Amino acid sequence: MEKKLAAWGYEVVVAENGNAALQILQSDDPPRLALLDWIMPDLEGVEVCRIVRRKKEEPYTYIILLTSLQRDQDIITGMEAGADDYITKPFKHHELRLRLRAGRRIIELQNELLTARDMFRTKASRDYLTGLWNHGEIVEILTRELSRAKRESSCVAVIMADIDLFKKINDTHGHLAGDVVLRSAARKMHSMMRSYDFIGRYGGEEFLVILPECNLEYAYAFAERLRLSVGCDSIDTPEGVIPITLSFGVAASGNTQLQDVYSLVNAADKALYRAKENGRNRVEVAPFDGAMT
Incomplete structure (x- = not known):
């Protein structure tokens, strides 16, 4: 998967277990897209997702859960934990590529919204002529x-x-x-x-x-x-x-x-x-x- 992602143009950071994944996602410059296996050593992917979402930090990380669990209740549990999407294993690579492309588009749209929000905040708090606080x-x-x-x-x-x-x-x-x-x-x-x-x-x-x-x-x-x-x-x-x-x-x-x-x-x-x-x-x-x- 790492080779495939790199071939698709992604810069890949690999975590060997759940704790390592959590440290990466809580770093000062976390990845904007994350693929989390549900079952990982130390800390399961769904729990990593819960902890990340609890922080409500910006910028937002789009999280896709990979799981062999296919029951409706398992899928609901993953989405309620804060996952944005999920893929059940085994999966086809072109499906993963499409899901990642959709996630990247959502991240791009969010970046545009954050830029617009910051611009409006500046306009609301700054004097238009001098640039000082109004x-x-x-x-x-x-x-x-x-x-x-x-x-x-x-x-x-x-x-x-x-x-x-x-x-x-x-x-x-x-x-x-x-x-x-x-x-x-x-x-x-x-x-x-x-x-x-x-x-x-x-x-x-x-x-x-x-x-x-x-x-x-x-x-x-x-x-x-x-x-x-x-x-x-x-x-x-x-x-x-x-x-x-x-x-x-x-x-x-x-x-x-x-x-x-x-x-x-x-x-x-x-x-x-x-x-x-x-x-x-x-x-x-x-x-x-x-x-x-």
Whole structure:
């Protein structure tokens, strides 16, 4: 059978018993098609099938059971264990080849469905213009991070960032140039994040940055780095070079009054408006039990 499968173009991995088959099927890169004999040493094929299906892992492995058992009840048992198909022995090689071809087609269709699912997930959670998390997703991420911080008695800091005088940019240079400015600012800020930080487009020209396990002092320093990095270079657009600056508001969950999403974001938003009122292109922080003002 190994020679036949190789001749049909399959890359074959042989398992000498049920335990070896299970290890292969639970590896990081399992075969997408599996032929399991029902009766094997150590662990029967139908039990291997049950264990694999119990995990419900992706990518899916299409399993064909080979068996000399021909009673209807045996066939039902095999299919209920999670087998996708079965062949009773003795069988003809062309029949096996056709069954494998059908299995491969199903795997190809599943791959297409998984690709489409991932694409729709991305569209549902990402901002179409900047590629950052969208409003709903970044708020949901903050909700999860706050819950985790409470369990671990740690802190979460947030930064509200806003492009200064963005309406003037749109009015002067046009909305297409404004889109380039938004994408460029988003890309620059995203490039400065740690692997476990988050940034999303909160709305319009506003961005929300989430910094897990960060206190107010660190978040303030990080916001300053963002401000200097984004504002140090003008942005080249189809309508010409446009200089930009950003204003920032910072808050942290360690404050006894800032323990939920609304109060934390609201505090950062108020700090952002103070930055606007105090001349823009600056960082302001929400009060932190008197530690910083």
